[in-house]
Amino acid sequence: MELIGHVKNYEWGKLGDESYVARIAAANQTDGTFVVDANKPYAELWMGTHCSGPSLVKQSGLELGSVIRPQEQPTYLFKVLSIQKALSIQLHPNKMEATALHAKFPDIYKDPNHKPELAIALTEFKAMCGFRRYTDIYSQLQNWPELQALLGADEIAKTNVPEDEENYEVREVMRNLYSSLMNLEPEQLEKCISSMHNKILAKPEKSSLDQLFLELHNDFGSDVGLLSIYFLNVLDLQPGQSIYLAANVPHAYIRGDCVECMSCSDNVVRAGLTPKFKDIETLLRLVEVKSASPESLMCEPIVKDPKRQPYTRTYCPNDPWLLEFSVSMLTVPPGVNDYPITNGINGSILLVTAGKGTLRGNVKNITVQFGSIVFLSSEAGAELQLWRNSEDLNEEFVAYLAMQREKV
Numbered sequence: 496m497e498l499i500g501h502v503k504n505y506e507w508g509k510l511g512d513e514s515y516v517a518r519i520a521a522a523n524q525t526d527g528t529f530v531v532d533a534n535k536p537y538a539e540l541w542m543g544t545h546c547s548g549p550s551l552v553k554q555s556g557l558e559l560g561s562v563i564r565p566q567e568q569p570t571y572l573f574k575v576l577s578i579q580k581a582l583s584i585q586l587h588p589n590k591m592e593a594t595a596l597h598a599k600f601p602d603i604y605k606d607p608n609h610k611p612e613l614a615i616a617l618t619e620f621k622a623m624c625g626f627r628r629y630t631d632i633y634s635q636l637q638n639w640p641e642l643q644a645l646l647g648a649d650e651i652a653k654t655n656v657p658e659d660e661e662n663y664e665v666r667e668v669m670r671n672l673y674s675s676l677m678n679l680e681p682e683q684l685e686k687c688i689s690s691m692h693n694k695i696l697a698k699p700e701k702s703s704l705d706q707l708f709l710e711l712h713n714d715f716g717s718d719v720g721l722l723s724i725y726f727l728n729v730l731d732l733q734p735g736q737s738i739y740l741a742a743n744v745p746h747a748y749i750r751g752d753c754v755e756c757m758s759c760s761d762n763v764v765r766a767g768l769t770p771k772f773k774d775i776e777t778l779l780r781l782v783e784v785k786s787a788s789p790e791s792l793m794c795e796p797i798v799k800d801p802k803r804q805p806y807t808r809t810y811c812p813n814d815p816w817l818l819e820f821s822v823s824m825l826t827v828p829p830g831v832n833d834y835p836i837t838n839g840i841n842g843s844i845l846l847v848t849a850g851k852g853t854l855r856g857n858v859k860n861i862t863v864q865f866g867s868i869v870f871l872s873s874e875a876g877a878e879l880q881l882w883r884n885s886e887d888l889n890e891e892f893v894a895y896l897a898m899q900r901e902k903v
């Protein structure tokens with residue numbers, strides 16, 4: 496059945512037609528009820544049954560959750576994001592921590608669930624995540640006497656170790672450095688950032704990190720999150736590349752459009768680039784300070800069935816705790832008129848981002864194109880066919896398919 500996604504107009508979203516979310520939403524609601532306002536931010540499109548933004552069945556207007564069977568209720572929330580201004584630096588607790596935090600502070604941690612996230616770039620996508628290699632952090636900090644004075648040059652020097660010498664003690668020194676950073680007094684922060692800002696402005700040639708500093712400074716002023724760019728990896732993803740954010744890994748989406756899938760939870764511990772509440776104590780206790788190379792944070796998709804489904808790549812994060820979802824990207828090239836699509840045991844949600852075709856299964860055929868969102872119920876069958884007319888064949892067909900993860 497066809498769905499209408501729920502649009503969120505958070506202020507960090509891209510404006511008007513610049514936003515992928517707006518373009519998808521406008522194409523989805525072909526009856527003209529969705530009009531894109533050039534001055535309005537369109538940040539997120541939600542596909543699923545989350546109570547803060549449930550998807551509606553196109554034909555009836557009913558909420559998706561009310562018309563599907565209990566076992567078909569998605570264990571995940573599927574989204575499109577269009578980001579103009581960075582989101583807060585954050586991490587998500589694991590299940591055990593989430594349960595404890597929810598019991599203790601139900602107003603802040605509203606549910607007992609973990610929130611692993613997978614983001615697949617739709618356009619060039621910039622994100623910050625995971626601690627850099629320690630030698631890299633060390634060399635970044637050498638450029639800034641302001642930070643050395645505040646954090647202690649001797650302490651910083653202790654962390655200058657290669658990956659194979661990074662042990663528990665060194666990580667605790669790093670945790671303490673990060674802790675000192677997060678606990679700086681507002682005046683110290685203001686002075687430090689203003690001095691760094693002036694130096695960067697005066698540089699005749701600015702590095703990409705300098706540019707990022709200036710952009711974030713412009714949007715957030717003297718926010719402590721600004722200094723995280725020297726501690727965390729900054730990744731530039733190309734369309735199709737993805738990152739997986741396991742529990743406790745600090746991250747922030749900075750700019751671009753992506754498809755995102757996550758388990759249903761609202762548990763966020765914030766660490767900067769936000770005026771919202773920062774639970775520093777919990778953050779410093781949970782934050783994963785183990786260094787990670789940018790490559791190790793990326794999730795390489797695999798072709799599970801190269802013979803029958805050579806154009807289906809599945810993102811399978813290597814995380815035993817992730818049970819709620821997996822996402823596949825289908826890129827069916829021009830000229831292929833018949834292609835099998837595997838459905839989840841408990842159904843799946845399909846989002847089409849290019850091309851046109853007809854879905855044939857055990858239920859009524861559905862014509863899909865850019866902007867179509869379809870819930871494939873288990874009744875539709877374990878496998879559906881994407882069938883394309885001769886006039887649809889000169890285009891590539893691209894879609895993203897989210898479903899509950901098979902037991903591994």
Ligand SMILES: [Zn+2]
Nearest residue numbers: 585587612746
């Ligand atoms: Zn997150």
